[in-house]
Amino acid sequence: MITLHHFLFVSIILFGLGVYAVLTRRNAVMVLMGIELILNAANLNFVAFSRYGGLKLDGQMFALFVIILAAAEAAVALAIILNIYQRFNTINVDDVDTLKE
């Protein structure tokens, strides 16, 4: 029988994978993908608690807002990455360490 625990375990492993991507990858786009995984893990928690915790729709509303914020974040992050690429000719996050040229 599947209960809350199973969904929480899936969400935890997803979160761990996202943190691993953020920690180890040097490519800024990969870091972004890791952040998306983390946001999805948090969203899964919200919806699972909304279903099993008797929160009715509040958890789902929160998940919707997180999805919208993720879209805005991805758009801004893409613009920043493009700017970094034009200026430094690389998107390796280790090489981008100057504030002023």
Place this chain on the structure above:
Amino acid sequence: MFLQLFDIIFYFFATVTLISAGIVVFSKNIVRSAFSLVFTFFGIAGLYVLLNADFVAVAQLFVYVGGILVLLLFAVMLTQKISNLQMKITTLHPIIAIILVASLIGVLCGIVRMNDWRIITISEIPQSTAQSIGKALITTHILPFEIISVILLVAIIGAAMLARKSEKKS
């Protein structure tokens, strides 16, 4: 019978989600990572449907698969040199990160197992949530709804401003 079917579908979607997330994280090829992210998002949408969140599942498919993933692919293609076809990505300190992440997952799993969650079982057949979400958006959640629309507008204008090539005064 219904519960067994539920279990099978859950394990199917959970496996799809976790395996493709693993490919996203561990693959050396960034394009493969981006495409494997599609299956992660699909799997999570399936899990949402299992949790009676049909509207969130559809929003997930629209926004993530239709929007964010396309943005990520654009980012990949615009920032790789065409001559550099391998698109390899290097990692840094993988062993330390694996130890850290494994302990993090272990601690969180321990917390989940130890805690005595209060679980409410719902026996009635789930209804579609679209109508009640629509009502909640214009009644109880009107303030976050308005704020998030302004944030979205600001983010889109800001992204367009940032991504535009600056005209250099030569």
